[in-house]
Amino acid sequence: MMDVAWVRHETRRLGALPLALPPLTVGVFAALAGLMGAGGADSRQIAKLLLAGLEVGLPLAAGLIAAGVVAGEPAVELHCSLPTRYRVTLLRRLALLLAWTSLVSVGAAALLVGVDRWLVPRPFALAQLGWLAPLLWFVAVGATLALALRSRAASSGLLTGVWLLENLFRETFLATDWLRFWFLFATTYTPGAAAEEWPANRATLVGTAAVVAVGAWAMTRTGEAHVLGGEA
Amino acid sequence: MTTEHWRSFVGAARYEFRMQVRRPSMWIVLSVLGVLSARLFESPWNWGRELGPDLLLPEWAVRLNWFLPIGVGVLLADRVPRDRQAKVDELFATLPAAGGGRLLGKYVGSTLAVAVPVFAIHAVSMGRLAIHEGNGSFLPLALATFAAINLPALFFVGAFAIACPAVLRVPLFQFLFVGYWFWGNLLNPDVFGIPTTSDTLLTPVGSYVASGFFGQGFGLYWASDGTVRDAMLSLALLTALAAAVLVAAHRYLVWQQARQ
Numbered sequence: 001m002m003d004v005a006w007v008r009h010e011t012r013r014l015g016a017l018p019l020a021l022p023p024l025t026v027g028v029f030a031a032l033a034g035l036m037g038a039g040g041a042d043s044r045q046i047a048k049l050l051l052a053g054l055e056v057g058l059p060l061a062a063g064l065i066a067a068g069v070v071a072g073e074p075a076v077e078l079h080c081s082l083p084t085r086y087r088v089t090l091l092r093r094l095a096l097l098l099a100w101t102s103l104v105s106v107g108a109a110a111l112l113v114g115v116d117r118w119l120v121p122r123p124f125a126l127a128q129l130g131w132l133a134p135l136l137w138f139v140a141v142g143a144t145l146a147l148a149l150r151s152r153a154a155s156s157g158l159l160t161g162v163w164l165l166e167n168l169f170r171e172t173f174l175a176t177d178w179l180r181f182w183f184l185f186a187t188t189y190t191p192g193a194a195a196e197e198w199p200a201n202r203a204t205l206v207g208t209a210a211v212v213a214v215g216a217w218a219m220t221r222t223g224e225a226h227v228l229g230g231e232a
Numbered sequence: 233m234t235t236e237h238w239r240s241f242v243g244a245a246r247y248e249f250r251m252q253v254r255r256p257s258m259w260i261v262l263s264v265l266g267v268l269s270a271r272l273f274e275s276p277w278n279w280g281r282e283l284g285p286d287l288l289l290p291e292w293a294v295r296l297n298w299f300l301p302i303g304v305g306v307l308l309a310d311r312v313p314r315d316r317q318a319k320v321d322e323l324f325a326t327l328p329a330a331g332g333g334r335l336l337g338k339y340v341g342s343t344l345a346v347a348v349p350v351f352a353i354h355a356v357s358m359g360r361l362a363i364h365e366g367n368g369s370f371l372p373l374a375l376a377t378f379a380a381i382n383l384p385a386l387f388f389v390g391a392f393a394i395a396c397p398a399v400l401r402v403p404l405f406q407f408l409f410v411g412y413w414f415w416g417n418l419l420n421p422d423v424f425g426i427p428t429t430s431d432t433l434l435t436p437v438g439s440y441v442a443s444g445f446f447g448q449g450f451g452l453y454w455a456s457d458g459t460v461r462d463a464m465l466s467l468a469l470l471t472a473l474a475a476a477v478l479v480a481a482h483r484y485l486v487w488q489q490a491r492q
Binding site for chain 2: 015017021025028032035036039040041057060061064065067068149151152153154156157158160161163164165168169
């Protein structure tokens with residue numbers, strides 16, 4: 001039988017933040033949507049904000065946590081002396097983070113379908129790529145940046161920079177043929193318009209996240225790299 | 233402030249400044265955000281010569297305040313937790329002038345360090361504008377807008393980025409801060425109908441300071457009818473909030489140390 005004792009242990013080690021932040025983010029966006037509704041905003045605008053919570057908000061939160069999980073471990077030297085390799089521990093923690101964030105996102109998406117505020121014109125299962133693709137991308141890139149730079153602030157700064165870049169230049173991303181495939185928030189900003197390219201866009205993001213994750217896994221082969229300090 | 237506290241303040245400020253100003257990531261992140269701002273807002277030298285420096289300079293300073301402080305807040309968030317991670321916090325606690333002076337030094341040193349690339353971005357854009365205009369007589373005004381609009385925003389953001397991670401986990405603060413920045417500073421209340429601080433004296437983006445001290449801009453910021461009194465009040469409120477959050481963080485760290 002598979003040993004799953006690590007699930008409980010690593011969940012405790014992750015702490016309350018990765019558990020609390022995804023529902024908190026969904027709650028904040030729901031509260032903002034409520035305020036917009038009370039202010040008489042258009043129901044489509046409200047649905048768009050709620051979708052943005054899942055596609056734009058949650059992935060950034062998960063990416064920042066992933067960078068913190070990798071670069072913020074206070075006892076790396078101790079981990080390097082344990083029978084379970086440190087890279088396996090990191091993988092387990094990131095998998096737990098992804099699983100929990102995904103669970104919250106699916107729950108929120110189902111709720112949005114239930115209250116008729118779900119904007120993605122796709123079968124429900126496929127539509128989940130709307131939040132899953134950027135989530136995988138931000139977690140993979142956040143963890144990789146933290147491994148490469150060995151600094152929490154540097155990795156989260158760059159990750160936030162990418163997030164801002166794609167948000168601020170969304171029109172350029174959508175108007176440029178080759179950039180369209182790399183646009184992380186294609187579901188929120190073009191629910192109908194880019195429908196034809198949407199599956200290819202999602203596939204590109206999931207594929208990139210997979211390649212980056214493999215690169216990160218290769219980077220963790222050198223255990224000593226974790227022990228070396230990053231920036232001051 | 234006793235001599236020990238003063239020395240620990242100066243020592244911490246100097247050391248934090250030197251550590252922060254040598255971080256490649258700070259230069260990379262803020263340069264990227266500077267280029268993004270210039271591209272997004274189409275750079276002041278493309279805004280039209282007829283506007284003149286009096287309108288153009290405060291507007292550009294406010295536009296720099298739209299996105300650069302996001303990078304500043306995210307980058308400075310690890311300064312206090314870093315002491316714990318580098319396992320030097322207990323050592324610092326044994327020093328004769330532990331606490332307040334060091335926290336203040338950390339704040340002043342690291343915030344001044346992030347102000348260097350922000351000033352460099354401002355200086356490069358002003359240099360480019362001077363070449364375009366064939367006239368550099370507006371440079372003293374450019375310095376004044378930087379001092380009155382950009383520096384207070386950096387010190388306000390710096391105070392929260394240093395103080396809040398003493399209580400909150402770093403990624404939580406970073407995420408909440410990015411959310412706050414969009415909600416509390418960039419959200420146009422007329423469009424979204426959500427309560428926000430973006431059109432109040434509490435916004436560190438500098439709209440009231442820009443309009444109060446330098447006259448009306450040409451429409452990016454909403455509070456373009458601020459008076460000199462509004463500008464002074466806005467600066468006083470932002471300073472008071474920054475001081476309050478630093479004092480609270482100091483009290484919390486002292487309390488936490490006493491518990492150990």
